[in-house]
Amino acid sequence: MDDFHMLLPSSSSRVSASPNFTLNMVANLQTQFHSHNVNGMKAADHNQIQHSDHPKSVYDKGNSYNSDENDHAKPDKKGGKKETNKKRRYAFQTRSQVDILDDGYRWRKYGQKIVKNSKFPRSYYKCTHKGCNVKKQIQRNSRNEEIVVTTYEGMHTHPTDKFTDSFDHIFAQMQTHTTAL
DNA sequence: CGTGTTTGACCCGCGC
């Protein structure tokens, strides 16, 4: 799997206190991870951190999720309008009371499904910005109702219409936290 | 009236 999971430090994941800040962090994390080159992290526990085996980063290409990097592009047949290519996804586990977290972007919900090993439904969101095909899934962990798993797919090609936080000190805190896990 | 949500149907990959 190309996902990695991360348990945010509880001090910064009190999204009830500052929801904008926490998810802005998530929004910036992809580029931050690329620039910091934290490919050496090993998944000590599958509940905590997982990351791709492919060290090369394809998520800095900027545009909508390309998939021809190391996945052969499926020839699009006329029946399927959506490409079913494998894309990089980034899952974050946050401790929150609410599912809907404002990360500064505008999301339109386009689906909700009951997944098999969870008693909570999974919600599917798309970024409403024109030409931005970023999606995210929000699912609450059934074993821990406090844990909300947010899975991002793709990268935003546009800035947030809201304020941009300074992210580095939180990221540094998060790095130490995750490498310690 | 524009924008976002709800929700059942549809699609598709995968395992049997």
Place this chain on the structure above:
DNA sequence: GCGCGGGTCAAACACG
């Protein structure tokens, strides 16, 4: 091939 599970579509609906 078929059924299941998961992802998406889209029409209806809600709300400012």
